Amino acid sequence: MFPTLAALPALVFLGLVLTAAVEDALSFTIPNWISLALLAAFPLAALTVGMPLASAAMNLGVGAAALAAGMGMFALRWVGGGDAKLLAAVCLWLGLPALGLFLLATALAGGALAILLLTLRSDQLRPLILLGPRWISRLADPGESVPYGVAIAIGALVAFPQTLFGAGLGF
Template structure:
């Protein structure tokens, strides 16, 4: 396959997880088309990179496990539905063992995000925040949700170099 086409297919992942994180940050919504496109693009990208069918199955199992974990977190009210779908789509792309780094990096990024928002939403810092776009005002509003898609995107990008997809980073960069 042409290296340019391989690169385009592989760049879908970092581009869309970044878009998902930014959309969640600015609107608290991760559109379904992002997770659907990620899931749909995985198989062509894996085949273009020559991933064996057994490894593709392992990636699918990780994605399914991430979907179940995301559904549980959604049911417990820890994350939103879009976050759960983005988490599953990222798990599909990252596979095993990169999913372990993905989970750890997402947890650390989520904790840092939550602490940052707690500080920004505090009674002591809010008066010093300059005016800005409407999404920023909502972001610093006390009691507002945490856009966890940002943490998922950070975790996914941190785990990307550890993915088992062959030549993923070589093709991408």
């Protein structure tokens, strides 16, 4: 297989995950097209890297379980709908071998993000933050939610080298 062809799934995954993080940070939404693109690209990516059918089926199961968990967290209002869909799409790509590291890295990134937002939203910093660009002042708004797509993207980047897609590229 050509090295460029093997790198294509990695570029697609990483590009879409980073786009989701930026969109969430800027607008507090993750467009549906990002999760749908990850879902649609997975079968082609699996074929491109020669993923065995059993592994692809396992990844599909992990993605479905993540979707069910995400729907539960959405119902409890712990995460937004875009976060739940992105979580499932990312888990589809990462599969079982990278799942533990992904969940740990996502939780740690989410904690760090929460601390950052609490700091930005503090009485001491908030007046200074309001002088900056609109998207930063919106992050500092105490009434806003947490753009958890950023944490999901960080977790995905940390765990990606453990996948078949990332392992062959020297990640």
